[in-house]
Amino acid sequence: MTPSKPAILIILGSAGDLTHRKLLPALYNLFLDQRLPEKLAILALDRKSMKEEQFHNSLLEGVNEFSRRGKVEEARWDHFARLIKYKALDFTEANSYSQMAEFIKTQEEIWNEPADHIFYLAVAPTFIEPILNHLAETRLLSDHGRNRIVIEKPFGRDLKSAIHLNETLSRVADESQIFRIDHFLGKETVQNILALRFANSLFEPLWNRTYIDHIQITVAEQIGIEQRGAYYDHAGALRDMLENHLFQLLGMVAMEPPTSFDQDEIRNKKVDVLHAIRSIPRDQVAEVAVRGQYSDYRHELDVHPQSGTETFAALKLFVDNWRWQGVPFYLRTGKRMAQRMAEISIQFKSVPHRSFPPSTTDTCLPNLLRIRIQPDEEITLQFQAKEPGTSFELKPVQMKFSYKDSFFKTESGSLRNSFARYF
Ligand code: BG6
DSSP: OOOOSOEEEEEETTTSHHIIIIIHHHHHHHHHTTOSOSSEEEEEEESSOOOHHHHHHHHHHHHHHHOTTOSOOHHHHHHHHTTEEEEEOOTTOHHHHHHHHHHHHHHHHHHTSOOEEEEEEOSOHHHHHHHHHHHHHTTTTOOTTTEEEEEOSOOSSSHHHHHHHHHHHHHHSOGGGEEEOOGGGGSHHHHHHHHHHHSOTTTGGGOSTTTEEEEEEEEEOSOOOTTOHHHHHHHHHIIIIIIIIIHHHHHHHHOOOOSSSOHHHHHHHHHHHHHHBOOOOGGGHHHHEEEEOOTTGGGSTTOOTTOOOOSEEEEEEEBOSTTTTTOEEEEEEESSOSSOEEEEEEEEOOOSSOOSOGGGSTTOOOOEEEEEEESSOEEEEEEEEEESSSSOEEEEEEEEEEHHHHEEEOTTSOEEEGGGGGO
């Protein structure tokens, strides 16, 4: 569906890595899918002074490299780029916000129509609070129906600062205006966890402590911190990945069935899981957590030469509720790992009794359900089969669902179900 209301998207921090790698490629794909409003203006703001053309070129590089559709078609890109204006502004100065207000006013006069205004805060955590205060003072958030804020992680640095940030947000805006973003939730394979669990009757009866031995959630990246040392060295793997992306995955795997497909209902069910996570006493942290750092990390740009920031983090957690009592959840994530791979692996318990002689079951492995999030988007189920031949030997085999094989790409690049081809 194409949204019908005009919109102005204001990106604060538009020269950063997030805009380059994620936000702009995503917006460009929405543009190709005709999911953006017909009347749309994007105001890209950052401190760096540069010409609009230079800014467009850097965006183009990002889209060519990171868009799921690969390189852009020039004519379509030109059309899209015309929607984007760049302006160098200092977010700490009050005057910058009257310039934003002026831009909005002029654009609405051109359209002769009021628009929705979305303020996307793609900035370092230290800027968030001053920006929120300035937006509120300039009354840029006062229309609850039309003004929205999108806020990125890390959400504060610890519990105290996260509570403080939440208080500031609720002082300047209504909850309905606030969008706390986690881009992992936009991944097809992540959304599919809900379909797998709650649109099939097969898995849910087994989805508990009686049948599941343990669950592993892994997000391994091959890239290092790239040019993001100034941010990353203050965040680390725990705040950058684990407390947001991996916890979202944990929430979706461990939540109870929602009563409806309603955003608040799904959020509440995930929050129940978070509330049930057993807290870790300070003196036991070393027993359940591991931190690591890749070898050249301290030579990266903007990283302290003696930095103790972790680029790898692993945690063993327990969810203290009826369903998951005693089932360990292993979460791990790291940069500069041997391979890029994000996966949830659900290992079932071994059979209670082995009917076959030990010699036939030497190669037996427990049932394993693997939800591969990236790079290959697939789900595999491992089970035992009899190896063909006169002797009776068991070997693990795999049943596989792959997005690539089950859904095909249309000319516009979107996915369709291959099954639909036959109708
Ligand atoms: C971001 C982190 O949120 O997610 C990055 O800040 C990380 O450090 C990225 O590289 C990983 O996301 P994806 O979608 O590329 O796996």
